[in-house]
Amino acid sequence: MRSVMDPALIVVCAVLIACVLLAGCHSGGEAVGGASVMATAAVPVGNVGAADAPPPPPYFPPVGAALGDMDGNGSPSVDDAIRIMRMLVGLDPQYIYADVDGNGVITVGDAILLLRAVVGLEAWPFGYPEPANQVSNLQVQAQAPNILVTWEAPTETELTVVSYEIARQVDGTGWSIIDVQLGPTDLQYLDTNTQSGTHDYQYRLRVKYIFSQASLYSYSGSLRLTR
Numbered sequence: 238m239r240s241v242m243d244p245a246l247i248v249v250c251a252v253l254i255a256c257v258l259l260a261g262c263h264s265g266g267e268a269v270g271g272a273s274v275m276a277t278a279a280v281p282v283g284n285v286g287a288a289d290a291p292p293p294p295p296y297f298p299p300v301g302a303a304l305g306d307m308d309g310n311g312s313p314s315v316d317d318a319i320r321i322m323r324m325l326v327g328l329d330p331q332y333i334y335a336d337v338d339g340n341g342v343i344t345v346g347d348a349i350l351l352l353r354a355v356v357g358l359e360a361w362p363f364g365y366p367e368p369a370n371q372v373s374n375l376q377v378q379a380q381a382p383n384i385l386v387t388w389e390a391p392t393e394t395e396l397t398v399v400s401y402e403i404a405r406q407v408d409g410t411g412w413s414i415i416d417v418q419l420g421p422t423d424l425q426y427l428d429t430n431t432q433s434g435t436h437d438y439q440y441r442l443r444v445k446y447i448f449s450q451a452s453l454y455s456y457s458g459s460l461r462l463t464r
């Protein structure tokens with residue numbers, strides 16, 4: 238077990254906390270939205286929401302940096318530690334790279350561990366985040382007048398799934414996010430909001446994980462439905 242009681246480091250950390258609290262907020266301080274995790278036996282249904290937009294913050298694609306390398310420059314620094322502390326006190330959204338020890342929560346211990354690497358007391362890098370993998374086998378099936386969308390949960394990652402985000406486009410005219418709460422145990426969605434006439438429907442889905450992580454989109458095939 239590593240010692241985190243080094244007095245010098247405690248002093249450095251206290252200074253860092255003061256710096257963080259006194260520093261101006263130079264980046265967006267949006268809080269991570271609370272996850273609604275409601276597992277029910279029923280197939281979720283929802284309404285097609287507002288027009289799609291670029292992925293909203295604070296969700297980011299994976300970038301491949303080492304744990305603790307908050308600025309992505311490949312080495313540990315005091316700047317990295319300050320960024321962790323800003324997340325810790327709620328000035329910035331929490332991001333997976335701040336979980337230096339990989340225990341699933343961001344604490345002052347992560348900042349201290351990083352500072353130990355800065356002064357050469359720990360080997361660098363500590364490791365890399367779990368990958369924010371996509372779902373697989375995204376399928377669409379006509380159940381006139383509805384469409385059933387199914388998928389398989391992401392594999393080969395230890396990251397905690399918070400929710401799924403689903404969107405559709407009709408006749409290739411652009412994506413709209415569907416306003417429905419899909420929790421981590423949901424693996425299907427019933428679209429009851431199909432349109433009159435004959436149209437081509439396609440769906441895409443991405444996984445939202447803890448620490449502001451999102452997978453890339455998975456896309457279904459196109460389905461022609463007449464209603």
Ligand SMILES: [Ca+2]
Pocket residue numbers: 305306307308309310311312313314317
């Ligand atoms: Ca760095």
Ligand SMILES: [Ca+2]
Pocket residue numbers: 335336337338339340341342343344347
């Ligand atoms: Ca941690």
